[in-house]
Amino acid sequence: MSDTPISPDGLWSVDWRDEDQVFTAIEPTDAEIAGAASELAGYYSDAHNRRMMAHEEEAFTAEAVLAYYRELREEGGRPFLLLQGSSGAASLVGDGDLRNIEDGTAEVAILIGARNVQGRGLGTRYAIMLHVFAFEVLGLERLYISVIPANAASRRLFEKLGYEIDDSPEARDLIDDETDVTMSVSRARFESTVAASLPRIRIAKRDGAPVS
Helix, strand or coil: CCCCCCCCCCCCCEEECCCCEEEEECCCCHHHHHHHHHHHHHHHHHHHHHHHHCCCCCCCCCCHHHHHHHHHHHCEEEEEEEEEEEEEEEEEEEEEEEEEEEEEEEEEEEEEHHHHHHHCCCCHHHHHHHHHHHHCCCCCCEEEEEEECHHHHHHHHHCCCCCCCCHHHHHHHHCCCCCCEEEEEEEHHHHHHCCHHHHHEEEEECCCEEEE
């Protein structure tokens, strides 16, 4: 990964090409968010996903998704749609974002929405892609997560990226409930842990300009 500062302005995409499959995380346009809102609402409203996100009492509508994305961006967050495709066709498999971005740190969240593709490594792959964007484009130095104790799958995912338990005030400031588990990873530890995957990832502004 480059140490050269990159302007984070504009919308970005991150690709991971693996034989005939292409995995892409895109910062969406307003029109793309609108086009994905109904499908995302279904993902967010799934009973299992709601429990893992600690949103058990909330059923999402497309309008609520649009409001969520709008609020996230107004607060300086960087949301992504996660796409998987081959032979020119891509389907939405989830979303993710970087939020609470300040002082070289941020919180990361990711959801593989469809239950039939969860547990197949997609979450790990897309999480790595978002971390590369966070560290290389945004120039961050540490990322945090906060998960409920029951979400063991999410915890295992982030442990694969080098995350460790972090009970610092900075980490605990991100919790929704006192029982939440907080973890973090530094840029150096992440890069060392997933070094074999990094050459497969390409970042580009969505106007097509590649980043070396």
